[in-house]
Amino acid sequence: EIVLTQSPTTMAASPGEKVTLTCRASSSVSYMHWYQQRSGTSPKLWIYETSKLASGVPNRFSGSGSGTSYSLTINSMETEDAATYYCQQGSSYPWTFGGGTKLELK
């Protein structure tokens, strides 16, 4: 099973600040997906195939990475970006998620 480790677990950012979330895989994967989950709501696909933005996702978000190291970056933090972000690998069974990074507004 591929274990995904996200860091940091929790962080706070000020409006306008650049934010980078990291996801590390225990074995190499071909791509990574990211989900945003706001408090009390269902997860939403946010970034797929490492760097492609899902429909409706603002272009201040970007994704990158390869092998065992992937990241999600927000160019300029906005209030609505406060949420928990999960990475997920679909390269091999069982499909697994990272533990999540809770991003708060400072």
Added chain:
Amino acid sequence: EVQLVESGGGLVQPGRSLKLSCAASGFTFSNYYMAWVRQAPKKGLEWVATISTSGSRTYYPDSVKGRFTISRDNAKSSLYLQMNSLKSEDTATYYCARHAIRGSFDYWGQGVMVTVSS
């Protein structure tokens, strides 16, 4: 508009069974792999089961293999999860989700809570 609506959750005793349902609309259900993903209280996400478009192939992680069964009725645009021999660690919100490219999940239901407790 894609909609996934789960039902069937509730409180169940350890060792008992429960069946979840998911009603899909807004897309051609029979064209998509479907899945269940769960989230224990205050915890992260865990993939639980996936079913192929025809229902002929199913996939499970070891944590539920042999206890849970995913199925579908394409005529009714419905997805199901039969959960047997339930354990306290199965307590979670269960989401119905549509599979998209490369194993991702592009639409999620609102979730249904399952509590396993005596």
